[in-house]
Amino acid sequence: MDEGGKVMGKKKKAIILCILIVIILSIPQIVKDEYYLHIFVMSGIWIISALSLNLILGYAGQLNLAQGTFFGIGAYATGLLMQKMGLSFWVALPLGCLLTAVIGFITGLPTLRTRGHYFPIATMCLGIAIYYVIARWDDVTGGARGLFGLPRPDPINLPVLGALSFESTQNCYYLVFFFVCLTILIIYRLISSLSGKRLIAIRGNEDLAQALGINTMRDKVICFTISTLLAGLAGGIFASYMGSLMAENAHFVTSFEILLNVMIGGVGTLIGPIIGAIFLPILSEELHFLGGWRLVVYGIILILTIRFLPFGIVGGVRILLGERFKKEG
Amino acid sequence: MGGGILEVKNVTKYFGGLKAIDGVSFEITEGEIYSIIGPNGSGKTTLFNLITGFLPLTEGEIFFKGKKISGLKPYQIARLGIGRTFQLTTLFMQHTVLENLIIGQRQTRELGIAASIFGYRERRQKEREAKQRAHEMAEFIGLGSFKNVPAALLPHGAQKQLSIGLALAGDPELVLLDEPLGGVDMDEIDAIIDLIKKIREKGKTICLIEHKMRVVMNVSDRILALSYGKKLIVDKPEAVASNGEVIASYLGDQYAAHS
8 A cells, every 4th residue: 555655646746747837848938038038047056056956965965065166167168168168058068067076075075074063164265265366357357357258058959949049048948948857857866865864864973974984075075076076067157158157156145045055945945945045046136225234034934944944935935735754853 | 613713912012001901812713703802991992993903002913814904994994894883872863774775885995986986786786786785784783673763863773783883894704893782771671682692693703892791691602801001811711710810800700609
């Protein structure tokens, strides 16, 4: 009976998922307003970033405060490869991701050896250091002026539909949707497997995980590398979509915004960061009239969330639905 | 049966200027229940941490099945076949009994991350095996009816049983149990003692740290008594219980009078 219930649940989930995908795919056909479409595209980019941070923070339990920096590295790497080397977006993006992952791997090796509060502190310092490299390295990154005139992805030739250009926001929406799905798929595959159980074990109690024969350092480094690779992916798409980059894109504030998306949506859940990354950009637009005071509002929201909803919006909904609420150890 | 499975040779451990373990040597024989007793602070748990690689040795060597393990990392030692529990009951508290036991399985630590993302057959196969073995382990440790209960909600005795189950999950040959009866109610003690005996019947070697003397005297084949990081005596329970030094430093005159 239990098994039967599970199968029914799976069918139901698949139907809901299909309906959701149809709705998401039809949005650009219904919403013709460029401005809203732009917000959706940005949400997609933030979803990838938030999911990437959630992998290392929510599952492996390591608070990386440099995720925005890795986003920036991916963005600058992809942008520079396109502009200075004349590479196509489709070549520059994988290379940009790879470069971000290599930097993630190299910086992960020493920083992930630390425990407790030292990892966030180490990554924060790393983020600030890399930000200054980007902001001051005038010859390569354009320094404070930034990078301009980055091309959109080259058109791709589809068998039936013909050439697909990415000059329109609408088509960029589909492009981002594809990469969001790819990210969700990779993360879902990882966390739903026995390897995902290892990550959860590391978050729960690293000593116990080691006593069970789990090579925690190796898992943390691989997880961190994948996480930075995905942040680089988001950055690379951002660079090509926006067409320009500022050093601010790699700033600590970007890391903070990604963290906010994860925390408010629901850390350690698959759906939470997605909800957070959709909700916050909309809120941000609504609060535009406040100018810099927006960040104060963000701060207050974050404090209230951590205090009352440690698992964010998803956790809140679960309480309302009366589901078993997994409280941190 | 009969060979030395674990050999501790002249092990010394300093914490700063404090000599926590002072030139201790002993050998655990395959298949026995070997207990370590001694007053608080005598170095029992430190010894466990040295054996399992959680602390580096200052001097000496440790061998497991003839292979030198001192200097290896905790996960490497665990993979060679030494399971352990921790003095403070350590579990993945927000996860169910079954999930805890799945995490402890060999299959879980073997599946690569690439195979998790891109693989299909190996991923499924390993998951099925791990689940199957976790179910069996839940029955073995007597928590068959609590499989889907989060560890945090278990009674204390059941948590201890689960922590022993975790130590056994990777199918080790030597199991180190650090106070498996610590803080456990009288009516829960028997279940754990039975479990310890069952583990031995499966052919595993057990090293036990415990303060409940009646249990130690009852289940142990041999007992090592420590005091201030020094080995006092290794012998059969009766001999240890009547040893003058052990009585003076740990058991107390009252215990001697009772037995």
